Amino acid sequence: xxxxxxxxxxxxxxxxxxxxxxxxxxxxxxxxxxxxxxxxxxxxxxxxxxxxxxxxxxxxxxxxxxxxxxxxxxxxxxxxxxxxxxxxxxxxxxxxxxxxxxxxxxxxxxxxxxxxxxxxxxxxxxxxxxxxxxxxxxxxxxxxxxxxxxxxxxxxxxxxxxxxxxxxxxxxxxxxxxxxxxxxxxxxxxxxxxxxxxxxxxxxxxxxxxxxxxxxxxxxxxxxxxxxxxxxxxxxxxxxxxxxxxxxxxxxxxxxxxxxxxxxxxxxxxxxxxxxxxxxxxxxxxxxxxxxxxxxxxxxxxxxxxx
Amino acid sequence: xxxxxxxxxxxxxxxxxxxxxxxxxxxxxxxxxxxxxxxxxxxxxxxxxxxxxxxxxxxxxxxxxxxxxxxxxxxxxxxxxxxxxxxxxxxxxxxxxxxxxxxxxxxxxxxxxxxxxxxxxxxxxxxxxxxxxxxxxxxxxxxxxxxxxxxxxxxxxxxxxxxxxxxxxxxxxxxxxxxxxxxxxxxxxxxxxxxxxxxxxxxxxxxxxxxxxxxxxxxxxxxxxxxxxxxxxxxxxxxxxxxxxxxxxxxxxxxxxxxxxxxxxxxxxxxxxxxxxxxxxxxxxxxxxxxxxxxxxxxxxxxxxxxxxxxxxxxxxxxxxxxxxxxxxxxxxxxxxxxxxxxxxxxxxxxxxxxxxxxxxxxxxxxxxxxxxxxxxxxxxxxxxxxxxxxxxxxxxxxxxxxxxxxxxxxxxxxxxxxxxxxxxxxxxxxxxxxxxxxxxxx
Numbered sequence: 001x002x003x004x005x006x007x008x009x010x011x012x013x014x015x016x017x018x019x020x021x022x023x024x025x026x027x028x029x030x031x032x033x034x035x036x037x038x039x040x041x042x043x044x045x046x047x048x049x050x051x052x053x054x055x056x057x058x059x060x061x062x063x064x065x066x067x068x069x070x071x072x073x074x075x076x077x078x079x080x081x082x083x084x085x086x087x088x089x090x091x092x093x094x095x096x097x098x099x100x101x102x103x104x105x106x107x108x109x110x111x112x113x114x115x116x117x118x119x120x121x122x123x124x125x126x127x128x129x130x131x132x133x134x135x136x137x138x139x140x141x142x143x144x145x146x147x148x149x150x151x152x153x154x155x156x157x158x159x160x161x162x163x164x165x166x167x168x169x170x171x172x173x174x175x176x177x178x179x180x181x182x183x184x185x186x187x188x189x190x191x192x193x194x195x196x197x198x199x200x201x202x203x204x205x206x207x208x209x210x211x212x213x214x215x216x217x218x219x220x221x222x223x224x225x226x227x228x229x230x231x232x233x234x235x236x237x238x239x240x241x242x243x244x245x246x247x248x249x250x251x252x253x254x255x256x257x258x259x260x261x262x263x264x265x266x267x268x269x270x271x272x273x274x275x276x277x278x279x280x281x282x283x284x285x286x287x288x289x290x291x292x293x294x295x296x297x298x299x300x301x302x303x304x305x306x307x
Numbered sequence: 308x309x310x311x312x313x314x315x316x317x318x319x320x321x322x323x324x325x326x327x328x329x330x331x332x333x334x335x336x337x338x339x340x341x342x343x344x345x346x347x348x349x350x351x352x353x354x355x356x357x358x359x360x361x362x363x364x365x366x367x368x369x370x371x372x373x374x375x376x377x378x379x380x381x382x383x384x385x386x387x388x389x390x391x392x393x394x395x396x397x398x399x400x401x402x403x404x405x406x407x408x409x410x411x412x413x414x415x416x417x418x419x420x421x422x423x424x425x426x427x428x429x430x431x432x433x434x435x436x437x438x439x440x441x442x443x444x445x446x447x448x449x450x451x452x453x454x455x456x457x458x459x460x461x462x463x464x465x466x467x468x469x470x471x472x473x474x475x476x477x478x479x480x481x482x483x484x485x486x487x488x489x490x491x492x493x494x495x496x497x498x499x500x501x502x503x504x505x506x507x508x509x510x511x512x513x514x515x516x517x518x519x520x521x522x523x524x525x526x527x528x529x530x531x532x533x534x535x536x537x538x539x540x541x542x543x544x545x546x547x548x549x550x551x552x553x554x555x556x557x558x559x560x561x562x563x564x565x566x567x568x569x570x571x572x573x574x575x576x577x578x579x580x581x582x583x584x585x586x587x588x589x590x591x592x593x594x595x596x597x598x599x600x601x602x603x604x605x606x607x608x609x610x611x612x613x614x615x616x617x618x619x620x621x622x623x624x625x626x627x628x629x630x631x632x633x634x635x636x637x638x639x640x641x642x643x644x645x646x647x648x649x650x651x652x653x654x655x656x657x658x659x660x661x662x663x664x665x666x667x668x669x670x671x672x673x674x675x676x677x678x679x680x681x682x683x684x685x686x687x688x689x690x691x692x693x694x695x696x697x698x699x700x701x702x703x704x705x706x707x708x709x710x711x712x713x714x715x716x717x718x719x720x721x722x723x724x725x726x727x728x729x730x731x732x733x734x735x736x737x738x739x740x741x742x743x744x745x746x747x748x749x750x
Contacts, residue, residue, distance in 0.1 A: 040408045043381040066404060066418040067447070069463075079429040079440050084420040085403050124420050125429050128439035150420060 042066070047088050050307070054096055055120070059113055063092060064121045071121045072145065083124040083149040091122070091146075091163070093305040094154040098164050099171070102232075102292035107276045117174060119143040124150035132199070135162065138170035154304035160297065165233045168293075172225035181269045186220035188261050192253065195219055207246035210258030212239070227262050228270075232293045236279060343409045350407050350415075350450065354378035357456075359479040362543075366467040367426055367442035369435065370519025370539050371551065374422060375474060375482040382406050388422035389487035389542070391495075391518070392435045396422070398485035412449040414463060421446070445469075478544050486544030491518065493566075494542050495729030497573065501586035502722065505575045510557055511591040514564075514575070514584060516548075518729040523554045523561065524592045533596050535603060548573070594722045594733050595680035598749050600642040600650050600673070607733055607747035608639035613725065621743040624709035638709070640735065640745065642673065642682075650675050652684055654713060667696040669710050681738060683717040 042048075047065070055061040064071055067082035083091075103112050119142060126133035126148040137145045144167060153159045192209050194201065198217040206214040216226035231239050247255035270278045270289070277288040354361070360377040375387040384405045388396055403421035408414045417423050427441040428434040434441040445462025448469050452459045458471040474482070494516045497503070503514040515522035519542070524535035539551040546566035553560040559578040566573055574581040598604045609625065625638065637657045645651045655668040672685030687710055716737055723732040727748050737743035 040406055042404075042406055045381065045383070045404070066406070067416060068418070069447075079427065081424040081428050081441075081446070082417075082419045082421075087420075124424065128429050 047085065050089055051092065054092065059100070059116050060118060061116055062119045063088075064119060067123075068121075071119075071143075072123065078127045078129065079125075080127060080147070081124045081150075083122045087124075087149055087152060088122065090154060090304065090306060091149050091152045092120075093307060094152075094160065094300050095163070095167060097300050097305055098160070098293065098296045099167050102289060102296050103276075105292045106287075106289035107274060111274065111276075115171075115174060115178065117142055117144045117171070121145045122149045123147045126151075136166035136170050138173045144170045144174075154300050157297075157301050160301060161233050164293075164297065165229055168229040168232055169225050172228045173221065175228075175274070176221065176224060176269075179273050181224055181273075182265050185224055185262065185265045188258050188265075189217075189223065193217055193219055193223070204246055207243050208250035208252060208255050210247065210250075210253055210255040210262075212243055212259065212262075223262070224266070227266050231263070231266075231278075232290050233297070235294045236290050343413065346413060347407045347409065350413070350453065351378075351380055353453065353456070355380040357473045359474045359476045360482075361471045362474045362478060363469065363471045364541055365423065365426075365444060365462075365469045366539075367444040369426075369442050371541055372426055372442075372444075372519075373487055373541060373543075375479070375487060375544075376471075378405065384417065384421070386422045387482050387487055388425070389491050390422065390425060391488055391491050393425065394488065397488040398483060407450075410449075410463075412451075415448045415450055415458070415460060417446045443467075481544035486546075490542045490544055490546045493546050494518075494548065495726075498586040499726050499729075500724045501588065502590035503573075503584045503586050504591045505577075505582040505584050507556055507559065507577055507582060512556055512561070512575070513590055513592040515731050516729070517731070521548065521550065521564075522731070524597070525556060526592065526596070528557075533592070535592075535597065588724075590722050593680065595720050598720055598733050599682070600644075600675045604733075604749040605643065606639055606641040606750045607735065607745070608637065608750065609745060609747035610637050610727075613727060613732070613746050613748075619742040619744060620740070621709070621712060621737065621745060624707050624712055625745075627707045627709070639747070642675075645670070649673075652682070652713070654687075654710065656709070665696060671713060681717055681719045683715075684713045685715065687711065687714055 051063045051065075055063050065083050065085075065088045072080060100112050100116070117138070121143060123145065126135055133148070135146075135148050137147075139145070146163070146166065148163075151159065152163050189210050192211070194217045198206075198214050201209075201214045201217060203214050206212075206217055209217070211217050211223065211226075212230050213226050216223040244256060244259060247259055250256070267278045270276045277286060278290060279288040280286065280291050281288070355378045357378070360375055363374040363376055364371045365374065373389040377385045382404050383402055385400045385402050387398065387400060390396060401422055403417065403419045403424075405415065405417050408416050423446040426434050426436075426444055427446050428436075429439040429441060431437060431439065436442045443465050444467050445465050447463040448460035449463060450458055450460050456473045458469075460469040460471065461467070462469060478486070495518060497516055503516070504511050505514065506512075510525050510528075512523060512525040517537075519540060520537045521540050522535070522537050524533060526533055534555075536554055538554055540563075541549040541551065543549065546568070548564040548566075550561065550563050553562045555561070556577060561575060561577050563576045564573040564584070565576055565581060573584045575584060596602070598607065611626070639655050641653045641655070643651060643653060650673040652671045652673045653668050654671065655666045657666050667689075669687045669689050671687050674683040674685070676682065717739070718735050719738055720733060720735055723734040723744075723746050725732045725746055730748050732746055733749045734747070735745040
């Protein structure tokens with residue numbers, strides 16, 4: 001009995017050591033490049049070098065132009081086609097001049113380095129949905145998907161502004177997803193948002209309800225970024241002559257007051273949060289971001305950049 | 308002392324077990340990664356190394372499209388297309404990028420806009436497709452095999468078949484001179500106002516060249532049984548035609564048609580023999596053998612563009628519809644059985660509301676004779692008209708109504724000598740007034 005007891009004691013003593021000793025160390029060999037995780041190798045071409053010089057090096061932005069369905073977000077269910085190789089530089093050169101440069105002038109060069117999306121994905125066609133088309137999408141402040149790139153023409157004012165509106169709209173989402181705008185904004189048009197039926201409201205009707213577009217009616221975030229992006233892209237003059245003029249004819253709500261209060265929140269937000277003057281200072285003459293963007297748009301329409 | 312032995316035994320056991328520690332180095336010598344990269348490199352080398360480029364066949368909802376491609380090892384490809392819907396692209400090279408990627412399977416990806424992207428474009432006016440889905444085809448292809456310089460591939464999304472083989476120097480020369488589209492045009496226009504056939508023994512075989520398919524038919528030795536098929540075809544820059552599947556003619560295999568540049572004629576490749584194609588004013592297969600109730604084709608569709616002359620009561624009424632209803636008037640006739648199993652004729656016109664093209668369908672009782680080469684149409688009725696368009700048409704077209712035109716008349720069917728975009732057409736003819744004809748493309 002005593003022998004048995006000693007054996008048991010001996011085994012109990014060494015058992016934990018046995019388990020701790022029986023281990024397997026897995027080391028991944030240094031030269032092992034796991035397929036699919038290291039990216040696909042392509043021979044760099046002229047466009048690759050140009051994108052590196054204009055976006056990757058100065059802003060740490062990757063511009064994905066080669067078709068990759070996994071980059072298309074929820075667009076993967078719809079049929080899309082890749083961008084034209086020859087359309088990449090004209091589009092991105094124009095975007096650099098009308099999107100990045102005005103922000104650089106109004107906010108300093110570090111602003112876009114800090115906040116620009118780290119990935120811009122280009123696709124050639126728009127995304128079709130039951131008679132409507134989608135032109136772009138932002139994703140978590142990290143990525144902007146730009147669709148319809150094959151139809152981009154910088155000389156066509158409406159086409160240029162449409163593309164610019166897409167990127168500035170999506171970029172504005174990144175701004176408020178980084179630091180939220182004042183909560184008072186959502187109270188201004190409370191009760192008039194229509195997340196499911198905004199498509200059935202014409203723009204002119206939306207103006208008279210205190211919105212800058214019908215899409216702005218789809219929710220407070222969209223309302224905010226539509227105010228910010230449409231005024232930047234189409235200009236304060238357009239805002240005054242089109243939106244405010246229509247709003248003044250409203251008999252339903254005080255649309256003028258609603259739009260004025262929304263613009264005030266936008267201006268304050270841009271100034272206090274990001275240190276950017278949104279509109280020109282009428283007293284000192286200091287230019288605002290809106291002026292820089294309008295000047296850039298007019299320059300690009302007259303002389304589209306090729307490099 | 309004995310106790311010490313037990314302690315020693317225990318310690319020995321501990322060392323034994325601890326000795327099982329081992330370091331596993333995952334280097335996958337010649338592993339998946341190495342093999343995949345080697346395969347990718349070899350594929351790119353093969354693609355770029357073809358001195359005369361490649362002929363590429365890609366399946367679509369519109370038949371096989373053909374491309375000529377020249378690859379370089381810096382991920383660029385130059386393409387030519389046979390897309391006859393874009394005639395301005397004939398013999399025009401287009402440069403884009405490609406790569407071979409290690410996805411779930413090794414994939415040949417055409418990753419910027421190319422001639423392949425055109426047939427995938429969700430803009431229907433560019434692709435010629437519908438529902439913003441292009442021609443239900445692909446521009447990324449999994450490589451299934453590479454055997455004897457032939458890549459066999461499958462599209463990643465729509466799983467279409469694609470094949471790529473090395474082109475010859477003669478084929479490259481022909482492509483650069485517009486051979487891809489010219490070959491297609493040659494087929495579409497080949498004796499378009501005649502009916503082609505060839506005779507093998509005592510069998511006459513009808514051959515109808517469409518854009519990318521060939522309709523082949525013959526009547527068996529019993530004089531009744533119809534053997535027919537629509538076969539997808541590859542129309543080569545040499546003008547030769549390869550059938551994607553051979554067609555059996557009384558035990559012999561029809562594999563394609565050989566073009567004679569000297570004679571400017573096709574001959575059929577049947578078994579090991581060639582047979583000259585004849586052409587006659589009448590088809591060796593009567594139209595009613597193919598079109599009608601319970602036959603291969605049951606529907607015929609016409610467009611305003613198919614009848615440019617106003618030479619009959621029927622045409623006049625069709626034009627009346629087009630001028631009142633739509634810019635591109637479209638009408639179709641279909642022979643079907645109703646729910647009770649009785650034969651009926653459906654007549655559909657498309658009313659253009661300015662936003663949508665809405666089909667308005669009338670049904671008619673139908674008496675179809677045994678031979679099937681004539682039918683009598685009864686009274687019109689409609690029971691599914693939620694928007695009241697049928698009533699609207701009746702009122703609008705009073706006196707000219709094509710809806711009422713069909714009632715209580717007997718018709719025959721025959722081939723038409725007209726074609727539409729390379730498709731042979733048929734026609735429905737009023738028996739007592741043969742000037743009244745309804746021409747159309749049949750489905």
